[in-house]
Amino acid sequence: MQLDVSPAVLWSLSGLYAILIGASLIVVLLRWRGPDNQRAELVQRIRSWWIIVTLFTLAMVMSRQVAVVFFALVSFLALKEYLSIVPTRRADRRVLFWAYLSIPLQYYWVAQAWYGMFIIFIPVYVFLLLPMRMVLIGETKEFLRAAGTLHWGVMTLVFGISHIAYLLVLPQEKNPGAGGAGLVLFLVFLTQFNDVAQYIWGKLLGRHKIIPKVSPNKTWEGFLGGVATTTLLAFLLSRWLTPFGWPWALVAGVLISVAGFIGDVTISALKRDIGLKDTGTLLPGHGGILDRIDSLTYTAPLFFHFIFYLHY
8 A cells, every 4th residue: 555645745855855965065065174073973974864864765655564664673673772782681581572572563553553452552461461471481580670671662662663653544634735654754854853953052052951960961952942943843844744733733843842852861861871872883973773763752652642632
């Protein structure tokens, strides 16, 4: 089944490539000023963004099934990366099989547009299954920590991220201008843009630390600047990609920007607890897949239910 991508989505995707082209030209101009470590990292980041945006575009324009599989792969890579950096018990290796099995099953419910099973499968059935399987193994040492670690990973990286994919199967007639693909693009672009906006505003005006023990580089100026800029962009994009009127568009912008910040610093707290700068090396210049989707772990479920209960 084709996604039947609307002209609004195609134009918006074209805008992403225009931004990437502009960023690449800036990098070329900066190279004339000579070598610099920060510019080298910027080059890596731009190259990674080209790959990310291209894969995302292909998934969105090919078919609904391909797009769902793409987000299932994102969940798999994120969970695999998470389980590679958090301490797990040797006895639980057999339990991890069931955690990974939850991914194809969760995304199968998405592909079938079975909302009832989608919304309870992980919070109820997987939540109960994993500790039961741990008990059957018979290892009680650090049981609570192991169960909590696994539950948090599956809830955040499988259940949370799967809400992006479910936007694709929402009824097209509720958002006739851009459909589910428009909602996904609206959510993902604003979430990633918010990260960049908060970083830029923080560099330009940042003076007052917001949570120094968790993320020393985050400032109130960066946070508030990101919220304002993302909310304005949500207002501008909403008429093409969403069914929102301007008041709800502004609310969506605030929701995505604030939730994105919380998702970002939550993963920062995880990394600080473990003693890591990045969760992996899959995306040069960005770190791991978890570093790139940290904000989406909060924005995806919150935005989904925001629009679901308003319009569906």
